[in-house]
Amino acid sequence: MTARPSPATGPPPSGRTPSAPARAEQAAATGSATRSRAGTKPPAGTHGVRPAAPLTEEDRARLLGGAHHDPHALLGAHPVRGGLLVRALRPHARRVTVVAKGLRAELPSEGDGLFAGVLPLRTAPEYELLVDYGEHTLTVRDPYRFLPALGELDLHLFGEGRHEQLWQALGARTMDHQGATGTRFTLWAPNARGVRVVGDFNYWDGTASPMRSLGSSGIWELFLPGIGAGELYKFEITRPDGSRTVRADPMARRTECPPATASVVDESHFRWQDAEWMAGRGRRPVHQAPFSVYEVHLPSWRPGLTYRQLAAQLPVYIKDLGFTHVEFMPVAEHPFGGSWGYQVTGFYAPTARMGTPDDFRFLIDALHRAGIGVLMDWVPAHFPRDDWALAEFDGRPLYEHQDPARAAHPDWGTLEFDYGRTEVRNFLVANAVYWCEEFHIDGLRVDAVASMLYLDYSREDGGWTPNVHGGREDLDAVAFLQEMNATVYRRCPGVVTIAEESTAWDGVTRATHLVGPGGFGGLGFGLKWNMGWMHDSLGYVSKEPVHRKYHHGEMTFSMIYAYSENYVLPISHDEVVHGKRALVSKMPGDWWQQRANHRAYLGFMWAHPGKQLLFMGQEFAQGAEWAESHGPDWWLLDPSYEAEPDHRGVRDLVRDLNSRYAAAPALWERDTDPAGFRWIDGDAGEDNVFSFLRFAADGSPLISVSNFSPVVRHAYRLGVPDDIPAWREILNTDDPRYGGSGVANPDLLKTDPTPWNGRDSSLTTVLPPLATIWFAPA
Structure with a gap:
């Protein structure tokens, strides 16, 4: 379980302070537009325009109050008896004029920012609205003349819960729609009485930008022409009780930088150059890699x-x-x-x-x-x-x-x-x-x-x-x-x-179609963090060596269940915060012994069945706990720092662990196969020693031996396969390059016919203090 600090209280909910009403009015003109100089006025043109039948009081109140489910039925252009009704909602505007090819018709005001009139037309032309605010004039495309920009298939898939690319249907998406370039806003809010889009483009006043409900889907939609990438926005929602709340977009693909909370209209222009990686990443199953x-x-x-x-x-x-x-x-x-x-x-x-x-x-x-x-x-x-x-x-x-x-x-x-x-x-x-x-x-x-x-x-x-x-x-x-x-x-x-997953739930990494003893199908994960191994092994190495023999089973117990799931061995951020201390600081003894324990533990971890995970800073034995405010103590690696070899040596070990590991299929090809592991001696508790064999798919072996005692063990015998005539040391965490004491084995160790550990042949080795050694066939 990931440790968490206290929750945030969060910044103010709106993230924006609305501008003065006059500026809010300018914003009501969603869309791009042609701005004329202050003082100029569009030519009036009321010839042939008749007043429209007024809205019902209910429709008017709901529309102006942001609680109408279908503003497109009231706004925009609609054929009526005797012509074409055009209605626009532009609060604080002085005049609104419909402009089309060969047409310029001023709409009579209905009050409260509503303008409507019946034009002597049978069908709706492609028109724009010329909105006069007195000091400036905007030419905009009417958002309410557009059909829904979300398809029936999208609605169907979402209703079924199977829209696997939901981000292409919901949220803010720039597009060309019915000959106009703009942004489609869509939001799932099934309990809302009404939803309006607010943003920088309308000075955070959504009066002129109500969205329509797309039936029983619970989705609200509005296409705003002229709005493009980079615009800030949120949704103003009228709740069932009539109150309002302003919310960030749950599907926003970009946000403002915290503590600001607005969503940002985004479109990607990135060109990937990783085709080779993408084509090859699935060639080898992760469990065998x-x-x-x-x-x-x-x-x-x-x-x-x-x-x-x-x-x-x-x-x-x-x-x-x-x-x-x-x-x-x-x-x-x-x-x-x-x-x-x-x-x-x-x-x-x-x-x-x-x-x-x-x-x-x-x-x-x-x-x-x-x-x-x-x-x-x-x-x-x-x-x-x-x-x-x-x-x-x-x-x-x-x-x-x-x-x-x-x-x-x-x-x-x-x-x-x-x-x-x-x-x-x-x-x-x-x-x-x-x-x-x-x-x-x-x-x-x-x-x-x-x-x-x-x-x-x-x-x-x-x-x-x-x-x-x-x-x-x-x-x-x-x-x-x-x-x-x-x-x-x-x-x-x-x-x-x-x-x-920190419990013994059965089948975390079992395929979903396979049912386990508990009656559940597998959860279908590829890998699972081995929290038991992490807890037990850290408990063991934190003990003084003299006491470790009483806890020997904490290091061997993991092999009882090692193949019940496909495991990752994690030393994560959770283990180096909140008083748990950094990995090297968990170790007992003086500074040399702490680092030696740290190195031996990493060598044991890299050889143990399962994948490895190490949190930043632990690769160079940072002694302080991690803090998100300053990160790793990189200064420990500065050549001018007198203790630098202590930390650089541990980092060199991690580099060599990874290179030796990658070159040794025995350490990863059969991570999920019990035949890939054999204890040489799992019961050497009195010696604080753990020795085992790992096997590659072709049977090639590798030996790992860890001595968690601070004494050198001379002539330490290990039972080994008798078909390998000689072995060589390929990694020793006590190497002076890593900060160790330099106790090592000869370049070549010959197998002799002395039975040991239940095998017919054995090796005579020397085990450095607080160290892990890997041997490979010579």
């Missing part, structure tokens, strides 16, 4: 860098260290930086703190071109309560569960999604696909899966309601995770999904 991950909090890796500046530095650093993948802590927009991204308000928008969405694409492209895969933390478990975001979005629970007890997350002060609601499930499944398709993400690490799976998670007895079968499993969440995984794997070849 080297997979070594460097976890990064982008805003603090080197604070102050933009996405494009990171692209110049991060790929070089990761490639030099030999990691196969980088994992970003959550990058979706979040208002409170102290949440590290785990309290998301903009699920479809990369955080604007470091640049634009195309800048983020640039970073991923640079990593791919360097041969580095990109994983991303994804947070579908909950969202914060900020009143400009998702909470009670349209006046009633919408994204969260209807039952307040089910909606409230007991640990983080946030709200849980309603996974049983079709549209909410679609919102999240499409979001997983979105990051993979639009940003070429290679894997999603799904946060806090355990909190989703159990109805009683962190809840006291009586504080939760069993499912229909009387159990504690959240059946809706199970179905959602299965659908998400199945959809991502079907649509995005080569992508891997990874579960942060």
Whole structure:
């Protein structure tokens, strides 16, 4: 479970202060336009224009109050008996004139900014509105003369919960529509009485920009001609009780930089250059491939860098260290930086703190071109309560569960999604696909899966309601995770999904169509974080060596269940914050012993079945806890710092661990196959020694031996396969280059016929203090 700081209170809900009424009026002219000089007036032209029948009092009140479900039925051009009725809503305008080829007709005022008249025409021409505000005049296209810009198929797929590219249907999308260039705004708000678009283009006064409801879909739509990329906007929603709320777009693909909260109309112009990477990433199953991950909090890796500046530095650093993948802590927009991204308000928008969405694409492209895969933390478990975001979005629970007890997350002060609601499930499944398709993400690490799976998670007895079968499993969440995984794997070849799941739930990485002993189909993840290994192994190495023999089983227990799932071994950000101390600081002893323990532990971790994940700063034995305010202590690697070899040596070890690992198929080809591992001696607790064999697909072996005692063990015998005549040391964490004492084995160790450890042959080795050694056939 990811540790979280306190939730954010968030900035003011609107993110904007409306301008004076006169300026708001100018804004009512949505669209681009031709602005005439102050004082000029359009020629009057009322010839042939008759007054229109007035609106009913109900329609008028609902339209002006932002609570009308179909403003297009009242505004725009409509054939009536005797001509063509044109009505426009332009508050504070002095005159509104219809202009078309061969036509210039001024509309009589109906008061309150409404102008309407019946023109002597049978059909509606392509017309514009000339809006005179006295000091200036705008020429605009009438948004209410356009048909809906969202198709029936989109509505059908969303209603079925199967719109797998939902971001192409909802939100703000620039387009050409009926001969006009502009932006289509669409919003799902089924409980709203009315919705209006507000933004910089209308000075945050939505009076002239009401949206229409598209039937039972719950979707509201409005095409605004002349509005393009870069415009700021939100939605003003009239709630069921008549009150109003201004909300950011849940589907916004770009946002303002926090603490500002507006959504931004966006269109991508990025040209990918990673075709070779994308074509090859799925050729080898991830379970049978080297997979070594460097976890990064982008805003603090080197604070102050933009996405494009990171692209110049991060790929070089990761490639030099030999990691196969980088994992970003959550990058979706979040208002409170102290949440590290785990309290998301903009699920479809990369955080604007470091640049634009195309800048983020640039970073991923640079990593791919360097041969580095990109994983991303994804947070579908909950969202914060900020009143400009998702909470009670349209006046009633919408994204969260209807039952307040089910909606409230007991640990983080946030709200849980309603996974049983079709549209909410679609919102999240499409979001997983979105990051993979639009940003070429290679894997999603799904946060806090355990909190989703159990109805009683962190809840006291009586504080939760069993499912229909009387159990504690959240059946809706199970179905959602299965659908998400199945959809991502079907649509995005080569992508891997990874579960942060801290319980013994059966079948996290089992295929969704395979039913396990508990009666559930597999959740369908590709990999799962091994939280048990992490907890037990860190508990062991934090003990003084003299006490470790009493905890020996904590290091060997992981092999009891190592093949029950497909595992990642994580030393993540969660383990180096909130008083848990950095990895090297968990180790006992003086500074030399701490570093030696640190190196030995990493050697053990890289050899253990499962993939590896290491959080930034641990690769050079940073002693201080991580803090998002300043990031890793890079100064420790400065050559002018007298202790620099201590830290640079650990970083050199990590580089060599990754290179030796990548070159040794025995360490990764059979990570999920029990035949790929054999203990040499798993019971040497008195010696604090762990020795085992790993095997490649062709049977080629590799030996790993870890001595977690501070003494040298001379003539230490290991039982080995008798078909290998000699072995050589390929990695020793006690090497002086890493800061070790330099105890090593001869260049060649010959197998002798002395039976040992249940085998007919053995090796005589020397084990350095607090060190891990790998041996390969000579």
